[in-house]
Amino acid sequence: MTDQPTTTPPTRGPETRSVVIRSRPKVVFLYPTFLAALLAGVWTWIQLAQGVPLDAVSLTPGRIFWWVFAINLAAMAFDFTRGEFVALVLFFGVIALGIVLLDERWRFVEPLRDALAHVELRAHPHLYLLMALALALIFLLVFVNGRFDYWEITHNELLHHHGVLGDVERFPAPSLRMTKEIPDLFEYCLLGAGRLVLQPQGAARAIVLENVILVNRLEARIQRMLAQLAVTIEAPPGRGGQP
Numbered sequence: 001m002t003d004q005p006t007t008t009p010p011t012r013g014p015e016t017r018s019v020v021i022r023s024r025p026k027v028v029f030l031y032p033t034f035l036a037a038l039l040a041g042v043w044t045w046i047q048l049a050q051g052v053p054l055d056a057v058s059l060t061p062g063r064i065f066w067w068v069f070a071i072n073l074a075a076m077a078f079d080f081t082r083g084e085f086v087a088l089v090l091f092f093g094v095i096a097l098g099i100v101l102l103d104e105r106w107r108f109v110e111p112l113r114d115a116l117a118h119v120e121l122r123a124h125p126h127l128y129l130l131m132a133l134a135l136a137l138i139f140l141l142v143f144v145n146g147r148f149d150y151w152e153i154t155h156n157e158l159l160h161h162h163g164v165l166g167d168v169e170r171f172p173a174p175s176l177r178m179t180k181e182i183p184d185l186f187e188y189c190l191l192g193a194g195r196l197v198l199q200p201q202g203a204a205r206a207i208v209l210e211n212v213i214l215v216n217r218l219e220a221r222i223q224r225m226l227a228q229l230a231v232t233i234e235a236p237p238g239r240g241g242q243p
Contacts, residue, residue, distance in 0.1 A: 019221045021151040021196060023209040027138055029076055029190050034135040036068035041128030054124060062121030065128065075186035082185055151198075151209065153222055158200050158207075171200035176226070180219045192216060 040061035047057045080088060099109065152159045153173060160169040177199040187193045194215035198207040212218060 017225075018152050018154045019218060019225055021153070021209055021212060021218060022146045022149075023151075024146065024193075024211040024213060025142060026076055026211060028142060028211065028213070029187055029193075030072060030135060031139070032190070033065075033069050033072045034132055034139070036065045037128045037132040037135070040065040040123075041125040041132060044123070044128065045125040048125065054122070057122060059121055061128070062123060066121050075184075075190070079184040080186055081183065084185075151207070153225070155225065158198065171203055173200070173226070175201040178219070178222065180215060182215075187211070188215075 043061040044057055048054065148164055149162045150160075152161060153176070156173050158171040158173045158176060160171075161167070162169075179197040179199075181195040181197065182188050183195055184193075192214045193211050196209045196212050196215060196219070198209070200207070
C-alpha cells in the first residue's frame, strides 16, 4: 500500500476578534503643556527650597512653559495639513530672512531683544503645579468617559457602546467602508491622531470619529480583522485496498 499524503494546516497568528475605537476631545493634545507646567513647577520649587527668593529664581522655567503653551495652543487652534505645514515653514523662513535683511539697515533687532529681556516670565510654583493638576484631572475624566462611550468593530457588527448602563447601537460590519484622514499634521505628530469615517451598509449617514489616537495602527488592525478567513485543509480520504 502507498502512504497517503498528509497536509499540515498553515500556521496563523493570533486572530483579532474585535477592535475598539475611541474618539477623544481636543484637550488631550494639551499634554505638552501639562509636562511643561509640571517641569516648571518642580524646577521653581527646588530653587525656592534652596533659599532663592521668588523674584530671583531663574527665568528659564517660565520661558519654557510660555513657549510650549503658546505653540500648543496654536497647534490646537488650526488644522495644518501637509501642504499648509510646508507653506507655514516657507512663510516663517521668508519672515526670518526679511528680518535679517532689514536689521542690516536699521539695526532694530538688538533694541527689541533688550526690551524683551526685561519681561520676567516668572511665577510661584503653586501656579504651575495647580495648572498641571487641573490638566491631569481633565485627562483622567477623558479616560473614564472613554470607557463608557466607544465604538467596537467585530467580524459581523459595528457596535456603539454609550451610557453608564451600557446602551448599544448595532450596525452591520460586512461591506463596511472605512476612510482614514490626517487633517492636522501637528496632532498626528503629538499622538498619531487622525479621523476615521465609517460607512456601514444601509446607514443613512457616515459615522465620523475625530481625534482617534494611533489611527494608523487601528486602521491596520481593522483591515487585518475584516480580511481574516478561516481556511481548513484536509487530506483526501484514504483509498484502502489499493496496491
